[in-house]
Amino acid sequence: MSEIRKIVHLSFSPETSGKPVVCNIIKLFDLCFNILKAQINPREVGEMILEIHGLEPAVRDGLEYLKEHGVKVTPVAQKVRKDEELCMHCGVCTALCRPRALEIDRKTWKVCFDSEKCVACGLCVKVCPVKAMETQLENGAL
Ligand code: SF4
Ligand code: SF4
Incomplete structure (x- = not known):
């Protein structure tokens, strides 16, 4: 098992x-x-x-x-989401994302979001210049 x-x-x-x-x-x-x-x-x-x-x-x-x-x-x-339309793949969030839920794909140079790794710390929401990252937690990112 x-x-x-x-x-x-x-x-x-x-x-x-x-x-x-x-x-x-x-x-x-x-x-x-x-x-x-x-x-x-x-x-x-x-x-x-x-x-x-x-x-x-x-x-x-x-x-x-x-x-x-x-x-x-x-x-x-289900609580953190990335708006693919808004994201300009600048990579700023990847430097802060400790569990590597946001990472640059070295083939496409696009920033990919793996929601299963996300711990909802909210750091990406604070730094994203175009507000492409969103949390739907009742008290923000806690
Ligand atoms: S900081 Fe925002 S715009 Fe930049 S890669 Fe991350 S989600 Fe996309
Ligand atoms: S909320 Fe935290 S763990 Fe989740 S993607 Fe953003 S920076 Fe990474």
Whole structure:
């Protein structure tokens, strides 16, 4: 069975943000996780970008567990987008993109976006001179 890595955006309501649901998925499903960004206040809606590693069925069950406990789970890939019409392939964003989700294709010299690698840090959004990168996170890029 293969191990997979998923990067997801979690949104917690005031009712769920005080509960240890993220810690529970380690114990219950034998998963590893890495919190890439978090903004949680027990009395408000909270957001977290989480990288999860584990066996494919365990990752799926862990994410289902979070949803069943009131956490809104969205793949980060659906939260960050590149507007191909606007991008002028200047390459500025590639220098800042640590997980290499934005890279120059050496054959075409175009900047390509691999949403599966993106961790939604938002740096590309801040530096892009033509606003070709966009995040749809509730609190910007956290
Ligand atoms: S900074 Fe903006 S315009 Fe330049 S390559 Fe990146 S996305 Fe395209
Ligand atoms: S949001 Fe961060 S990780 Fe995602 S493409 Fe932009 S710079 Fe790279």
